[in-house]
Amino acid sequence: MQKFKRIKGTQDILPQQANLWQNIEQTIRNCMAQFNYQELRTPLFEQTELFTRSIGQTTDIVSKEMYTFHDRGQKNLTLKPEMTASMIRAYIENNLASTSSFTKLYYITPLFRQENPQAGRLRQFHQFGAEALGSLSPQVDVEIILLALEIYNRLGITDLSLMINSVGDPQSREVFTAILKSYLKPLLDQYCSNCQKRYDTNPLRILDCKEENCSRLNLKAPRLIDYLSPESSQHFEQVQSLLIDHGVKFELNPFLVRGLDYYTRTVFEITSRELGSQDAICGGGRYDLLAEQLGGNPTPAVGFASGMERLLMVLAAQNKLPQNNERLQIYIAPLGDRATHQASLLLQRLRHRGYKADQDYAQRSLKSQMREANRYNAQLVILIGDNEIDQNLYSIKDMRNGQQYSVKIDEIDQFLEKTL
Ligand code: HAM
Numbered sequence: 001m002q003k004f005k006r007i008k009g010t011q012d013i014l015p016q017q018a019n020l021w022q023n024i025e026q027t028i029r030n031c032m033a034q035f036n037y038q039e040l041r042t043p044l045f046e047q048t049e050l051f052t053r054s055i056g057q058t059t060d061i062v063s064k065e066m067y068t069f070h071d072r073g074q075k076n077l078t079l080k081p082e083m084t085a086s087m088i089r090a091y092i093e094n095n096l097a098s099t100s101s102f103t104k105l106y107y108i109t110p111l112f113r114q115e116n117p118q119a120g121r122l123r124q125f126h127q128f129g130a131e132a133l134g135s136l137s138p139q140v141d142v143e144i145i146l147l148a149l150e151i152y153n154r155l156g157i158t159d160l161s162l163m164i165n166s167v168g169d170p171q172s173r174e175v176f177t178a179i180l181k182s183y184l185k186p187l188l189d190q191y192c193s194n195c196q197k198r199y200d201t202n203p204l205r206i207l208d209c210k211e212e213n214c215s216r217l218n219l220k221a222p223r224l225i226d227y228l229s230p231e232s233s234q235h236f237e238q239v240q241s242l243l244i245d246h247g248v249k250f251e252l253n254p255f256l257v258r259g260l261d262y263y264t265r266t267v268f269e270i271t272s273r274e275l276g277s278q279d280a281i282c283g284g285g286r287y288d289l290l291a292e293q294l295g296g297n298p299t300p301a302v303g304f305a306s307g308m309e310r311l312l313m314v315l316a317a318q319n320k321l322p323q324n325n326e327r328l329q330i331y332i333a334p335l336g337d338r339a340t341h342q343a344s345l346l347l348q349r350l351r352h353r354g355y356k357a358d359q360d361y362a363q364r365s366l367k368s369q370m371r372e373a374n375r376y377n378a379q380l381v382i383l384i385g386d387n388e389i390d391q392n393l394y395s396i397k398d399m400r401n402g403q404q405y406s407v408k409i410d411e412i413d414q415f416l417e418k419t420l
Helices: 015-034 048-055 060-065 084-093 138-154 170-190 193-201 203-208 212-218 230-245 308-317 337-352 366-375 386-391 409-419
Strands: 045-047 068-070 076-079 103-112 124-133 160-166 266-272 280-286 301-307 330-334 357-359 380-384 393-398 404-408
Touching: 015 103, 015 124, 015 138, 015 308, 045 048, 045 084, 048 060, 048 076, 048 084, 084 103, 084 124, 084 301, 124 138, 124 308, 138 160, 138 230, 138 266, 138 280, 138 301, 160 230, 170 193, 170 203, 170 212, 193 203, 203 212, 230 266, 266 301, 280 308, 301 308, 330 337, 330 366, 337 357, 337 380, 337 386, 366 380, 380 386, 386 393, 393 409, 404 409
Parallel strands: 330 357, 330 380
Antiparallel strands: 045 076, 068 076, 103 124, 124 301, 160 266, 266 280, 280 301, 380 393, 393 404
């Protein structure tokens, strides 16, 4: 019989790992709550046009990587390749601006991009991220960066690099694009084939090409930050000086462009040497015009998203994966039919009282049941056999110190309360 395999570029998160994920997600949620960000969940798929209009037709994500399909009603739908567009769609559709002119939202979600799978690059991956909607203040750009850094810090990650840049507003970008193109034109045949294609479709992206030759040629290219409008320039200076005041180390990287078209002004990436060629653990920036582009009121906004799988890779490389401290409180080991029946009644009662408990159902030998209790890291084992039933008591072994007890059935609650 054919055995099925998971789709290339996807992962099963097995129980041990799922436990790690929950642990990390809890740290993320706690930190988001402390920064006063609230969770917003959106559907896994959206109308395709939401993404083409926001991320941009010529970006890699839209032109090559989206899982797009027609449903039975011939609607053109796409599995979310990123979350920002969905958040803004939900923000507008649910009129969240009516409650407050400043809204802070976060998410932890699976996403889908049909990329070439490799370490740290999957087709179904997960991001956590935050979006602050309704403020132009550079303080908020900095809050978003501090929030991402605080989460990494709480998880114990060290040695990250923060790169920032400003991509200005569309007017300065238009002027700059013409200047950049005239610089690139005579050199174009020395650039990689990807960059040659980008010359017509998305010339700014040539600036952050990772090919060695292209990066070398780019060193002499004009820099967008030299063509910013006075407002964008001032905003960027304020962001930098606030970061300095907060003691945050960063590198100004004039070649940082990002692969999504909605950005205005501040953009940033956080990278880790631990990640190899896919070294970005986090990316984000300001997108002041997106809400309007999606039919909403003008709403300046800024946010970040961080890859969960890459976060786990960095944690593993730095030996900082949270410990799995999960343990069962009580394992019931019955011997014989009568005992198995009694165990199941006791088990249900214990669970109802809030204990994390389990029992053997397979009528295995005492030795195998004790092995199973060890596998679950059980604190107590309650042994029930014919003797115990006849004498109206339970034999209890405390697995933490090897102590044994005989406890009367009607005194079990007090015993557990005292011992656990
Ligand atoms: P992005 O740079 O496309 O930005 O993705 C953010 C992060 O998601 C990356 O730095 C990386 O850690 C992770 N990531 C992206 N693609 C993959 C993949 N195929 N496999 C594994 N991890 C991946 C955005 O998505 C923007 N929405 C960020 C943002 C939020 N900008 C403003 N607000």
